Amino acid sequence: MPFPKQEYIVQVSQYLNRKYGHHYYIWNLSEHDYTRELFQNQVSMHSYIGFACPPLYELLLICKCILEWIQHEGNIAIVHCQQNKGRSAILLSIFWSLVFKTSIQESFYIIAKALGLTSPLKSQLMYIHKYLTHLLSNEQLNTQTIKVKSVILSGIPKQLEQFKPYFQILDRRGILYEEKSQVIQKDEQCIFILPNLQISNDIVFRCKHITPENDLIPIFRFQIHTGFLFKNIIRFQAGDLDFQQSFDDDFYIDIVYLRGHENKNLHDSDKLNYDQQQQEGYQMIKQLLDTCQMMSLNVKLQLFQENDIINYLPEHPQAIQKLEQVEEVVEQNQRKDSFQEKESQQVVQNQNLQQEETLVQGNEGDQQQIEKDGDDNDDDDDEIII
Incomplete structure (x- = not known):
């Protein structure tokens, strides 16, 4: 279902409460509560503000919760984000892949088509085609510590003569790093030197331009997961970025980092501690995935079409009320048909009785008792047939 906006949230809740009672549960992936x-x-x-995709561990955890929930007879699961497309599509693709044993790419195609998702974000596509494909193929994850040394932009947006970036790095808990002191001229590189910033799991890099009026214009965003970083540098072209501005064709962004034992600024005890924490985190992801795969074997999935019903609400706020009226008319027609069937049955029985009485009157008196017995048997047969 779509995000329950204020103008029809009461109608949506009343409909779900009346029809399903305590047998429905909603997973809200949007950035807004209600x-x-x-x-x-x-x-x-x-809610993970600024994330194109919910964190990987969170996606698997939700899938596990949904699998547990729908194992109980009569329970239904409802998932929505803000536009009921991108984040929902990622989650439902994983769920579909687990339950129906299809590839994650095929599952995403099915779900995206059903939701009308025509332009997924680049970060979402990377999670589907790279990260989740790697994970669901049971391949190994990087368990070494990642320390970011620098982020390099090869140029600035075409429309800007002067670039004043507001650069941020975020994880699921909030901002890890931000800088907004540089002023970059056209045809210059923009380099952010980081103090060996340790990152793990899902990380968002985003940049905005600060205008002379102190307004913020989004320039780019991308999201990575450190469990899939196996080299010392990762490069993003302009076409790999979310909501990017217009750049030169040869524009790129490089993230330069150290992995685990390559970090010479750490003591041996720190290296072991960081790598152990990283490994334990990825082991949890693998264990959670294994649990979901086992649970999906026992799922008897029944598909519901609540999305089709609720989607009419933004344009037709009375849709649920009309649906209720239709259901009431159907019930009335069913009761009417049942009553008419009983009346028809009674008419047939009366006609049979009249026919038998005519036959009895036309025969002699010594056969009247036999015909009468035959009348009783015919009534029973007719009743059974009807």
Whole structure:
């Protein structure tokens, strides 16, 4: 279903509460919360502001929760994000792949087509075609510590003569690093020197331009996961970025980093500690994936079409009310048909009785009792047939 906006949230909640009671549960992947009490607090909030995709561990955790929930008879799972497309598509693609044993690319194609997702973000495509493909193929993850040394931009957006970047690095807990002191002229490189910033799991890099009026214009964003970094540098072309501005064709962004034992600024005990924490985190991801794969074997999935019903709400706020009226008319027609069937049955029985009485009157008196017995048997047969 789409995000329950304020203008029809009451209608949506009343419909779900009346039809499913305590047998539905909602996973909200958007960046905005709403009045969960309207849905009997049967809502789980998973908000990661600035992320193109929910963190990988979180995606698997939600899949595990959904698999547990729908194993109980009558339970249904509802997933939505803000536009009911990108983040929802990522999660549902993983779920579809687990349950129906299809590749993650095929699952994403099916889900994206169903949701009308025509232009997924580049970060979302990288998670599908690279990270999740790698993970679901049971390949090994990088378990070494990642220390970012620098981020290099080969140029600035075409439309700017002077670039004042506001650069940030975020993880699921918030901002790890930010800088907004540089002023870059056209045809110059923009280099951010980081103090060996340690990163792990899902990381977002984003940059905005600070205008003379102190307004912020989005320049680019991309999201990575350190479990899939096996070299010492990763390069992004202009076409690999989310909501990028217009750059030269040869524009690129390089992230330069050290992996684990290559970091000479750490003591041996620190190296072991960092690498051990990294490995334990990725072991949790693998264990969670194994759990989901085992649980999916026991799932008897029934598909529901609530999305089609609720999607009419933004354009037709009375859709649910009309649906209720249709259901009531159907029930009335069913009751009417049942009543008419009983009336028809009674008419047939009366006609049979009249026919038998005519036959009895036309025969002699010594056969009247036999015909009468035959009348009783015919009534029973007719009743069974009807």
